[in-house]
Amino acid sequence: MAERLPDQPLVNLHANLLDFTVVFLATILRGQSCFLSSQQAPSQLLALQRDHNAVCSDPNLPDGPQAVTLPPLSELNAQRWDNPVIPAETIVAEVFTSGSTGHAKKHRKCWGELVARSHTALPLLAVTPHHTLQRTTLLGTVPPYHMYGFETLILQSLHTQTITASGPCFFPSDIEKLLAHTPAPHTLVTTPVHLRSLTAARATLPSLDRIISASAPLPADLARQAEEDFNAPVMEIYGSTETGSIASRRTLSNAPWRLYDGTTLSLDPTDKQHETFLFKAPYATPHPLNDVIALNDDQHFHLIGRKGDILKIAGKRTSYAALNKALVQIEGVLDGCFAPLLTEGETAGSFHEPTRLQAFVVAPSRDTHAIMKALRQHIDPPFIPRRLIPLSALPRNSVGKLTRQTWEALVKRYMEKRCYGTFSIPATHPALPGHFPDNPIVPGVVLLDAVFHRLQCDVSMVTSVKFLSLVRPDQPMTLYANAIGENTYRFTLHHADGRAEGGTIVQGRVKGLPQ
Missing domain, CATH: 3.30.300.30 (ANL, C-terminal domain)
Structure with a gap:
């Protein structure tokens, strides 16, 4: 596979875990960077290519971004190679933030940092409730091109004795099938959204030994329901794209977050407010946390909230x-x-x-x-x-x-009273000559048609409408509207001339799909 890759950075978009892993390792052997990005709209991929001279790798890529077509694994043949020695300082991945705090930014990951973190995180994934380390099979509902999925599902199976099950793992029935056809015990790597769907579907997950959640805060009631339904402890990972995973806790324990062994948090000496903590770990570039925390001791902290979230x-x-x-x-x-x-x-x-x-x-x-x-x-x-x-x-x-x-x-x-501009109905409109002779008045249906056109909405139902004032040809009007529910809009049309400033012409509510 490495021989088939171009001499350019590669945006690895493969959702299949095996394909992703092979392409990731091939980029290392090729001496190229593997880009990981959760933002995969065509415009965002085009920006990555333009800014970094990169190409994309994905069999289902939308039209627009430049893609490299890679052969199926079954068609590849190569002589047996010895396990390569990769220097610890080698940059093997460049991961882009998800945009949860603003614009996506690139963060470089070296091989030594990823190997060391896999080993320090292993006890979270492979320790049983009886505190014994054992081999486990990882199943994940998260994509491998996100830092969370990359660390747990890809790197763990490369650096430790864990196994990662490759196959569809999004719907409850997919997870049930993978559990039945892969070695027990199992650890499920998921998110609060997916975990809620599993509990709502009353999925049957008999051989789960542990559930890991990250990417968003996990409500305690959901963790409690999952532990009751699946008879497995629910653990949370704390981390970010910038730092990788750095701490864990059992959601229902109310205990503080515990840092991984070998990782540290210390106050940033450049922060005069004494609120910013620097994260440090072997081979990793020190990075400030984006969250406000309260440090209990060298290994434990409480999460107060995200900066800018107050x-x-x-x-x-x-x-x-x-x-x-x-x-x-x-x-x-x-x-x-x-x-x-x-x-x-x-x-x-x-x-x-x-x-x-x-x-x-x-x-x-x-x-x-x-x-x-x-x-x-x-x-x-x-x-x-x-x-x-x-x-x-x-x-x-x-x-x-x-x-x-x-x-x-x-x-x-969903802004309140968004302005959609000022306009008028011209005297030449075909509906006006007969409405009424020598006393033209804009028909209500013409006003509504103009409103719907400016809302850019294919209206399926007018739930209420009230006409309050007459409108003459060429008389300026201003439309205000706001979304009050999914595909539901409330609007008011006002006179905009000096003779009737602010007077309401018509108000109502409609339902319809955006054009």
């Missing part, structure tokens, strides 16, 4: 993480998140210091009024959301993260 409203202080935790622990809420409630003109600077909040909720079996009532039992009044937006799902990525860009796009889509 909210201050009306003299009170909390974090988005705390609010989201309170939301998803309400019975019937499958997923959700808090966000600023903004109007047009506020978006530039109000993400960091909002004065009002809203919450997006995935709760098909619960009424929003009941959810709001439950929230009031757990959240201080200044942080109660002004409204709840019901969605069928949050736009999370393949490892269950809601990236910063996606979150901000969600806020902008």
Whole structure:
């Protein structure tokens, strides 16, 4: 495979674990960099290629990005090689952040760092509840091109005696099949989103010895349900793309996070606020944590929250993480998140210091009024959301993260009273000559058609509409609207001339799909 690779960095997009591993090792033998990125929209892949002279490797690549076609493994034949010696300082992977805190950034990983971390993380994956180290088979619902999946599913099987099962492992039935056809005991590597789907589906996972979760905070009620359903302890990994995994804990223990052996946290001497901690590990570049933590001792810490996640409203202080935790622990809420409630003109600077909040909720079996009532039992009044937006799902990525860009796009889509511009209906419009002779008035249906056109919405239902004022030809009007639910919009059309400034012409609600 190495002989078939181009002399360029390779963006490894293979979701199949075996194909990913072979391509990763082949890039090392070729002396090239293997790029790992969770952001795989065509525009993002094109940017990677443009900025780094890279090519992509994936049999299912969308049109646009330059791809290299690699032969099936069954067609490859090579002489037997001795196990290569790879110097510890060799850069073997360049991993791009998922964008959960902003724009994606590249972080280089050397071979020595990855080998050392695999061995320090092994006890988390392969220790039984009786504290004995044993060989285990890893199954994962996370992709290998994300740092979490890369460390657990790919590197563990390369550097330790663990086995990784390669095959479909996304749906509950996929996991059940892999469990039945691979050696026990098993460790499931997953995310809160996937773990919730397993509990909801009442999956049968008889030989699980341990469950590992990462990529997002794990609600205690979900961990408790999973332990009861699958008779296996649920552990969490703490880490990031920049640092890799560095600590773990059992979710239900309420114990602090425990650092891996050989890793350290110390205050950054350049931070005058004394809030930033530097992470250090063998062969790794020291890196500041993006989170606020409280260090208990040399090996234990409590997580306070993410930097930039802290909210201050009306003299009170909390974090988005705390609010989201309170939301998803309400019975019937499958997923959700808090966000600023903004109007047009506020978006530039109000993400960091909002004065009002809203919450997006995935709760098909619960009424929003009941959810709001439950929230009031757990959240201080200044942080109660002004409204709840019901969605069928949050736009999370393949490892269950809601990236910063996606979150901000969600806020902008559901802005309060977004302006859609000022316009008028010309006197030459064909509907006007007969409506009415010598006294032209713009018909209501023409006004609605203009509203729907500017909303860029294929309307399937007008749930309510109320006409409040007449409109003459060429009279300027301004449209304001906001999304109040999935594919549901509320709009108001106002006079925009000096004679009737601010007067409402028509208001209503519609449902429809974006064009």
